[in-house]
Amino acid sequence: MTVTHENNWAGNLTYRATAIHRPTSLGELRTLVASTDRIRALGTRHSFHRVADTTGALVSVDGLPRQIDVDSAASTVRVSAGLRYAEIASHVDGFALANMASLPHISVAGACATATHGSGVGNGSLATAVSALEMVTATGETVTLSRGDPDFDGAVVALGALGIVTAVTLDLVPAFEVRQYVYEGLAFDEDVLAVLAGAYSVSLFTDWTGPTINQVWVKQRTTDPELAVPAKPADGPRHPVPGMPAENCTQQLGVPGPWHERMPHFRPEFTPSAGEELQAEFMVARVDAMAALRAVYEIRERICPVLQISEIRTIAADSLWLSPFYQRDAVSIHFTLAADPDAVRPVLSVIERQLAPFAARPHWAKLFTLAPEVVRSRYPRLADFRDLTRRLDPEGKFRNDFVTELLAEPAGGARS
Ligand SMILES: Cc1cc2nc3c(=O)[nH]c(=O)nc-3n(C[C@H](O)[C@H](O)[C@H](O)COP(=O)(O)OP(=O)(O)OC[C@H]3O[C@@H](n4cnc5c(N)ncnc54)[C@H](O)[C@@H]3O)c2cc1C
Structure with a gap:
């Protein structure tokens, strides 16, 4: 059996798949899927744990005709x-x-x-x-x-x-145009939620070392009124991760530009974020956001030694069963962490304990240590999703360890 030895983007895992297929036609893909016992799709490999992995075969659809x-x-x-x-x-x-x-x-x-x-x-x-x-x-x-x-x-x-x-x-x-501004030094006791809600897209970056948000990234449609942020405008372009070059980031300083050149923080032709890193992210209900942020701030001494930067964002509720935003307007608390899994793992447990009162839902593609039954309990439609997988994939062809553990039937057969 050949093992692929191919890694994810972060380099913290090697896929265990026996092969990575790249069909060039839909017919080829259909034949491959029909004739393979265990198979999963692989995208651009930006997930930080084994959500995409399998001990069967992986298949990338990036060789199919581009439409x-x-x-x-x-x-x-x-x-x-x-x-x-x-x-x-x-x-x-x-x-x-x-x-x-x-x-x-x-x-x-x-x-x-x-x-x-x-x-x-x-x-x-x-x-x-x-x-x-x-x-x-x-x-x-x-x-x-x-x-x-x-x-x-x-x-x-x-x-x-x-x-x-x-x-x-x-x-x-x-199509819309956007002006992107970065501000520095927003006090935590300012109305942080009002700042987050004050423009089309706002991200807050903090290293938790003091009661201050280090950077506020405001992405404002040119047709919207200017947001007054109670912080100092940055005097030049910035990168959210300390020490990284600002040229990797999209244009700032309020220069108007097309939506796709402002909405992402990072330019497509450069390495995004730090490159050498792990990531974790937890979503809480927006109504709990300030309490959750205070709870994280309380444990900053545990977090800071492995932290590069945190990002706080808002996401509107939806109706997608496995969405961390299912029926819940959310605030996400993200951690760009050191590329050191052993040092990071215990810190994640501490963060998860601290956020437990808010039933925080972890990002599916980022690291977490929560037990599957805890994650299950935070998804009201999980049993419906399990039923859907059984109907569409009765043999479990597309399952891997991660999905199998997530969808495990609770003892006694009770639905959860
Ligand atoms: C530097 C960096 C920055 C990031 N920034 C953000 C951010 O701003 N916001 C955020 O929410 N997340 C962010 N992420 C996380 C990222 O968005 C997720 O990892 C996402 O899944 C990446 O897509 P991918 O194609 O690389 O997926 P992969 O890691 O390749 O796969 C992820 C999952 O998607 C499934 N999948 C992939 N292709 C298919 C397909 N064709 N059919 C069915 N299933 C498929 C896989 O089976 C797997 O379960 C970031 C990650 C990195 C590394």
């Missing part, structure tokens, strides 16, 4: 699932995606499968832009699910457990 078909009348774009956001952004003339993550390097399918998000009180996760998805299911058949279909809300954020997504249709909005 970016805008339907102007419907304000949608149908794209090949393996495309990266950066590849799509410049091909939707006159239109825009409502939001992007901090980086445009990630695949659409991988981002949506894990409910990847940007920021903005009015912006849902990137998965909420999906209005239809096409996938190859366990038998090799193709299935299209559209918004409004009974299974649709269970199938968009699916952790790769339902099939291999080959194309997605995304909602578009009219």
Whole structure:
């Protein structure tokens, strides 16, 4: 048996898959799926744990024909699932995606499968832009699910457990221009939630060393009124991670520019974030945000030794069963951490304990140590998702250890 020895983006794990396939046609993919016992989709490998991994075969859809078909009348774009956001952004003339993550390097399918998000009180996760998805299911058949279909809300954020997504249709909005500003030194006792809600997309960066937000990143549509932030405007471009070059980041200082050159923090042609890092992120209800932030601040002495930077963002509630934002307007508390799994793991447990009163939901693609039953208890539709996997994938072809543990039936058969 050949082992691939291929790593994820962060380099903290080696996939255990026996092979990574890259079919170049839908027919080839269908035959591969139908004839393989254990298989999972792999995107651009930006997840920090084994959510994508399998001891069977991995398959990347980035070799399938590239399609970016805008339907102007419907304000949608149908794209090949393996495309990266950066590849799509410049091909939707006159239109825009409502939001992007901090980086445009990630695949659409991988981002949506894990409910990847940007920021903005009015912006849902990137998965909420999906209005239809096409996938190859366990038998090799193709299935299209559209918004409004009974299974649709269970199938968009699916952790790769339902099939291999080959194309997605995304909602578009009219193209917009953005001015991006960075401010420094926002006091924690200012109305942080008002600042987060004050512009189209706002991110706060803090190292928790004092009662101050180090940087406030404001992404403001040029048609919106200017947000007055009670902090000092940065006197030059900034990178959120201390010591990293600002040239890796999108244009700041209020220079107006197209949505896709401002909504991500990082430019597509550079390494995003720090590069040498691990990440974790926990989502709490927006109403609990200040209490949760105070709870994290209380344990800063445990966090700071392994922390590069934290980011705080807002995400609007949605109806997707496995979304960390399911029926809950959220604030996310993110940690860019040292590339040292042994040092990071105990700190994650401490953060998770501190955030337990808020039933924090972990980011599906980032590190966490919560037991599967705890995670399950925080997802009201988990049992429905389990049922959906059984219907679409009765043999468990797309399951891996992570999904199997997450979906394990509780002892006694009670539904959770
Ligand atoms: C530097 C950096 C910055 C990040 N910034 C953000 C951020 O701003 N916001 C945020 O929310 N997250 C962020 N993330 C996390 C990132 O968005 C997730 O890891 C996301 O899953 C990446 O997509 P991917 O294509 O790399 O997925 P992979 O890691 O390759 O796979 C993730 C999951 O998607 C599934 N999948 C992939 N392709 C398919 C397919 N075709 N069909 C079915 N399932 C599929 C896989 O099976 C797996 O379960 C960041 C990560 C990094 C490394």
